[in-house]
Amino acid sequence: MQIIGIDLEDTMFGYSNVLLKLLYREYGLELEFKDDVKWHLPDLFPPGSINDDQIKELHKKLVKEEYQSMELVDPELPKVFDRLRKDFTIYIVTSSFATDEQIIQLLKSFNIHYDKLVHVHHHSEKIMKEVGIYVEDNPDLIAELAQAGKYVIVYERPWNKEIQESSHITKASNWEEVAKIVYKLAAEKNINHLRKLKI
Secondary structure, three states, X not given: OOEEEEOOEOOOEOHHHHHHHHHHHHHOOOXXXXXXXXXXXXXXXXXXXXXXXXXXXXXXXXXXXXHHHOOEOOOOHXXXXXXXXXXXXXXXXXXXXXXXXXXXXXXXXOOOOOOEEEEOOOHHHHOOOOOOEEEEOOHHHHHHHHXXXXXXEEEOOHHHOOOOOEOOEEEEOOHHHHHHHHHHHHHHOOOOOOOOXXX
8 A cells, every 4th residue: 555654743743833932932033823934944033143053953952842742733633644544554754853762752642653653864865765645844845755756745834835736746734634635646646556564
């Protein structure tokens, strides 16, 4: 059965919601998620006022202090995962700053079942030959995946609203929509990797 590669942060869990609270606490930035959040974090600051090392430290601070406080982006997600796993193999594919142990603990706390955790260092490493369908929010990676011939379900976030749908890109605003698109793609596109792997 088809292997689905699913991003973790801001596709499954509300990483940016927690990040906004940290930005307010550390820098006094008052931002609204629906309007102000951008994919490239330095764009939220005046030009030249924050560097890459500071950005990295901000992410590390969130992971150390706030990671387990993240909530699901959609309360139906665990049920949708269980339904999808009856017919598909689910990889959770992330380039998170969190450790494997932190991620596994987070997933367990919400009773989320999956087949494999793939933890990479850079988002470009997410592109894997055996994965045919991705669920992703990163606008830079979405384009790379589509160019590589992958089918991408864009989990709608403020920073990817400019992404246009195409033959390989479809948008979803919740996890029920994601499931419908997955089944539609599997039926219509006759994708080749249709064998559930034993992990």
